[in-house]
Amino acid sequence: xxxxxxxxxxAHLLGDFVLQTDQMVREIKDKGIRSRFLFIHVLIHLMLxxxxxxxxxxxxxxxxxxxxxxxxxxxxxxxxxxxxxxxIKVLLIDQGLHGLSIAGFIYYYTPYTVDWSLxxxxxxxxxxxxxxxxxxxxxxxxxxxxxxxxFTVPNxxxxxAGKYIGILERLFIFLFVVFQRWEGIGFLLAAKxxxxxxDLKANKEIKLTEYILIGTLLSFGLGIGIALLYRxxxxx
Numbered sequence: 415x416x417x418x419x420x421x422x423x424x425a426h427l428l429g430d431f432v433l434q435t436d437q438m439v440r441e442i443k444d445k446g447i448r449s450r451f452l453f454i455h456v457l458i459h460l461m462l463x464x465x466x467x468x469x470x471x472x473x474x475x476x477x478x479x480x481x482x483x484x485x486x487x488x489x490x491x492x493x494x495x496x497x498x499x500x501x502i503k504v505l506l507i508d509q510g511l512h513g514l515s516i517a518g519f520i521y522y523y524t525p526y527t528v529d530w531s532l533x534x535x536x537x538x539x540x541x542x543x544x545x546x547x548x549x550x551x552x553x554x555x556x557x558x559x560x561x562x563x564x565f566t567v568p569n570x571x572x573x574x575a576g577k578y579i580g581i582l583e584r585l586f587i588f589l590f591v592v593f594q595r596w597e598g599i600g601f602l603l604a605a606k607x608x609x610x611x612x613d614l615k616a617n618k619e620i621k622l623t624e625y626i627l628i629g630t631l632l633s634f635g636l637g638i639g640i641a642l643l644y645r646x647x648x649x650x
Contacts, residue, residue, distance in 0.1 A: 415524040418467075422480075422516050425462035430512070433458050439492075446493035456485045476519050483515040537648050544644045548584045552636045553577055556629055563625065580633045587637030592645060599634070606630065 438451040446452070460481040467473040491508035520526070532538060583602060590598035 415520060415526060418524060419516075419520050421466035422463065422519060425459065425466045426512060426516060429455070429459040429462050430509075433462075442488070442492050443496055447489055452485070452488060452492075455488070456481055459484050473523065476522055480515060480519050484512065487511045487515065540644055540647050544588065544640050547640050548588055548637065549581050552584060552633065552640075553580060555636065556580065556632045559632060560625065560629055563628075576629070580629070584633055584637035584640075587634060588641045588644070591638055591641030599638070603630075603634065 434455055438455055441451045442449045442455070460477065463473075463477040463480060467477060487508065491504055491511065495504050495507060583606065586602055587599055590596060590602075
């Protein structure tokens with residue numbers, strides 16, 4: 415099962431990310447089902463699937479069904495959803511649906527069982543709770559604390575960049591603590607200091623420097639605290 419899964423996933427990655435050009439993506443988005451590149455893209459997937467399965471008769475039907483499902487999914491995501499929601503959401507939904515179709519293909523040829531306890535067991539629920547705290551709760555807590563200083567942040571950067579930087583750094587910190595790689599936190603703090611505080615010092619923005627420093631320490635503190643709490647609960 416593992417070898418077949420690797421082959422099919424490799425074919426998908428090559429077809430969707432290596433052999434699909436920007437021009438193909440743009441025309442599929444603009445013309446939808448009328449785009450010749452949509453069918454060329456699916457044909458490329460079909461050929462890749464046939465190659466990785468060695469043109470074996472056993473897999474012919476499944477390969478064709480997988481190619482047809484790829485066409486249906488792409489029509490839905492790249493021609494319909496792309497007009498409704500942001501690009502990153504389209505990508506996640508698109509790849510998620512392709513992942514389900516691949517899982518169905520693998521199951522048809524090598525039936526497997528899913529251990530649902532891994533997805534809804536205690537450890538999984540604790541992990542989900544930690545991610546909610548890191549991604550959604552922490553930004554609100556940090557914002558409420560910083561609001562006490564009544565400082566207006568200059569709006570000369572990317573929209574919501576600070577929020578997403580904070581989320582990413584807390585996720586990295588969480589991984590470093592969970593896997594006991596504390597040196598990674600030091601590297602992350604040093605890297606952020608170089609990029610953030612170097613420019614601020616040069617411009618002598620003392621209040622903004624203090625504002626960012628407070629936010630950074632709060633973010634790091636919450637990331638470490640949530641990670642330690644996660645390790646503690648999982649160990650019970």
